Amino acid sequence: MNIRFLETFLTVVEEKSFSTAAKRLHLTQPAVTKHIQGLERYFDVTLFERKGWRSEPTEAGERLVVYARRIVSTLQEAERDLKKLGDEVRGILRIGASTIPGEYVVPLLVGEFATRYPDVHLQLEIADSGRIQELILQRDLDLGLIGYNSGHPHLEYFPFAEDELILVIPADHPWAGRASITIKELEQLPMVWREKESGTRQAIEKILQEHKVDLSRLQMRMELGSTEAVLNAVVSGKFATIVSQNAAQRYLRLKQLVSMPIEGVSLKRPLYVVHRKEKNLSLVVETFVSYIREKAAQQMA
Known part of the structure; x- marks a missing residue:
């Protein structure tokens, strides 16, 4: 059976x-x-x-x-x-991560964890935040590191890091020399976004709604399935977008894009660890969760 x-x-x-x-x-x-x-x-x-x-x-x-x-x-x-035999942490740990945590945060975290626990085999899958949560619920992943807390009743979330989001426009945009723009002026910019299931997209919409922005008034010209595609679209046209500062660094360094502060708006968002709400997590999952909590506490100290 x-x-x-x-x-x-x-x-x-x-x-x-x-x-x-x-x-x-x-x-x-x-x-x-x-x-x-x-x-x-x-x-x-x-x-x-x-x-x-x-x-x-x-x-x-x-x-x-x-x-x-x-x-x-x-x-x-x-x-x-x-899995506790000999008090050794061993086995396969299936981690899911959305784009920004997966490409810029997880690689820094797992290196030390792998050194501490050499008998743990790490597997990483990168997808959007919505898909990662689905795979955790289906038991195809043990836990995830994502950019948005959707509050699913059968999942547990806790913040472990902070990600700075920034508005970027092409370096040759007429506004490129300005020190900042107002939140009302955001409506004048043709925007490129990630897809709706993206943690970045959901976090941006939540922040803007908290600042009383009517999302229907924004010029959403395109939705693309990866952060890299979004940034390339901004570079090649007259579009703007809001993305993780981590993802935009190369484009800023090459002076293809410029960062444009929005007056009175903080675009910081928490990143979350998510796992199933269960009384007894496996030892390897419990160990990784404790490790992430330890790292988060060190950052805040």
Whole structure:
């Protein structure tokens, strides 16, 4: 019997809906149905009955809840204990990172961690913040380092670093010689943005909304899937964008772009570690989380 079937069963019990459970688990509804049918065949019982729009557990389902919780919890504890053998931190750590943390922050962090824990094999996947959270929920990643806290109820977030965002315009733009612009003047600039799922995009929109900017009045000319593509579009045209200062450094150094402060607006944003809300994280994940917290505390000291 597949342990995932029991996890799916418990989620349906909690949500009282196959479709809602499917969304929470990032599965299709037919996949959830298949998991439940697999359990029903295995135990030769009916586990749910329809009551209006809700799926309620039958008497057999109620009994299985007790055992399923015990089994899932025991297996999680077993995984944790087995990884503690000899008090050694070992195994595979699957990290996801959005573009800015993945390219400019994670490489600096993982070097020291890899030296401290040579028996941990690190795997890094870079995608947008939304996709990283999906992969964590699907258990395809252990944790993520992302640029935006979307507040998913089944994920835990904590800030570990700060990222400075800046408005950049082409070096030959008519405003390039100015010391700053007003927030109202932002509406006059044709803008290039990252896609909506990007942590940078979400952080920028949140900051601007906090300063009472009507996003619908901004000239959003293009949405592109990578920060590098956005910066190249700004260099090649008369566009502007707001990006991480880390990403723009090369273009600023080559004098292809100039940074333009917005009067009265701080564009700093926190970067977050995100992982599943679970009582028992694996030892390797717990160790990495503690390591990141240690580094964050050192930065703030």
